[in-house]
Amino acid sequence: MLSGIFDIIILVSLSIGVFFNFLAGVGLLRFPDVYTRLHAGTKCTTFGSIFLCGSIILIGLRAWFFSYEGLTQTDGSTLAIHTAGALFAILLTNPTGAHALARAAHRSGVKPVGAVIDDLEGKPAKKTTSKKKEAEK
Amino acid sequence: MIAFIVTTILCFITYLLFTTGSGTDLGIWSYEEIIFGIVLSAIVGLIAGKIFVKKDFRMANPVRWLTFIAYVIGPFFAGVVKANIDVAYRVITGKINPGIVKISPGLKTDLGITMLANSITLTPGTLSVDIDEDKNDLYIHWINVKKEALQKKPVDCKYVCGNFPKWIRRIAE
Numbered sequence: 441m442l443s444g445i446f447d448i449i450i451l452v453s454l455s456i457g458v459f460f461n462f463l464a465g466v467g468l469l470r471f472p473d474v475y476t477r478l479h480a481g482t483k484c485t486t487f488g489s490i491f492l493c494g495s496i497i498l499i500g501l502r503a504w505f506f507s508y509e510g511l512t513q514t515d516g517s518t519l520a521i522h523t524a525g526a527l528f529a530i531l532l533t534n535p536t537g538a539h540a541l542a543r544a545a546h547r548s549g550v551k552p553v554g555a556v557i558d559d560l561e562g563k564p565a566k567k568t569t570s571k572k573k574e575a576e577k
Numbered sequence: 578m579i580a581f582i583v584t585t586i587l588c589f590i591t592y593l594l595f596t597t598g599s600g601t602d603l604g605i606w607s608y609e610e611i612i613f614g615i616v617l618s619a620i621v622g623l624i625a626g627k628i629f630v631k632k633d634f635r636m637a638n639p640v641r642w643l644t645f646i647a648y649v650i651g652p653f654f655a656g657v658v659k660a661n662i663d664v665a666y667r668v669i670t671g672k673i674n675p676g677i678v679k680i681s682p683g684l685k686t687d688l689g690i691t692m693l694a695n696s697i698t699l700t701p702g703t704l705s706v707d708i709d710e711d712k713n714d715l716y717i718h719w720i721n722v723k724k725e726a727l728q729k730k731p732v733d734c735k736y737v738c739g740n741f742p743k744w745i746r747r748i749a750e
Contacts, residue, residue, distance in 0.1 A: 463661075463664070463665055467664065467668040470668055475706070476675060478704055478718075479664060479718075480664055480668060482699065483657070483698075484665075486657070486699060487658070487661045490657075513598070515598075518597070518598055525594075525595065532695075535694070535695040535699055536695065538704060539694060539704075539705050539706070542705070542706040543706055543707050546677075546706055546707060552675050552676065552677060552718065556674060556676040556727075557676040557678060
């Protein structure tokens with residue numbers, strides 16, 4: 441009974457993850473410019489990865505505390521903890537990478553398609569110097 | 578010295594987490610892994626201590642960490658769910674009304690502004706594009722610009738990121 445419920449939870453979260461990752465791919469094809477594509481490419485992949493990693497963590501926890509076919513206790517703990525580490529890394533790096541891409545795109549002159557307002561336009565691309573270098577000057 | 582000790586201990590805890598199940602000598606760790614972990618953590622602490630621990634110890638307060646966990650589980654995760662339903666709607670219908678707006682959240686620390694930029698990227702309809710490093714203003718690409726938000730410049734934070742700046746001020750400042 442309990443393992444049946446566990447199976448259902450794992451399958452549901454796997455399918456949610458796959459659905460949102462698929463949606464990110466569709467968004468990349470359908471949106472008009474780089475910024476809106478980044479919207480699809482960051483939000484949906486992060487959310488999908490949360491659910492995919494979550495289901496793997498659940499499988500690992502299950503092998504850790506109960507027994508699961510073919511997986512030893514050591515396998516379970518390794519699986520759960522390493523996947524949690526990977527999830528943490530995804531959550532940190534995914535928005536940061538999107539930020540870098542968007543900034544680089546705007547600096548190289550890509551205008552947002554159909555923009556109602558663009559506050560950043562015409563702002564001089566100031567060369568950022570680190571605070572240490574400024575202090576040396 | 579404090580920087581070295583703190584970095585080494587945190588690094589060693591992470592190392593222990595990632596090597597669970599390596600043996601049965603000490604609980605679920607083996608002697609080899611623990612000795613090697615201590616050596617590695619000491620090296621990392623020597624190299625990275627100065628970068629990891631700055632002069633102020635504001636983030637050493639456990640209340641801030643608990644607030645951070647509450648923030649991630651509560652408003653942040655709700656925002657992420659809303660963002661995905663929103664993007665799904667826009668992917669399927671193709672209705673967009675984009676623009677780049679400027680907000681000034683009034684955060685002072687580097688950590689706070691980093692957290693706010695990352696939160697904004699993962700929450701509904703917004704993506705941080707650039708930062709004004711003198712005043713810590715953020716430039717946000719907004720996929721569905723509301724007319725009433727454009728009357729004031731810089732745009733009011735509540736349209737773009739809700740009450741996130743309040744939470745982050747509590748965590749990082």
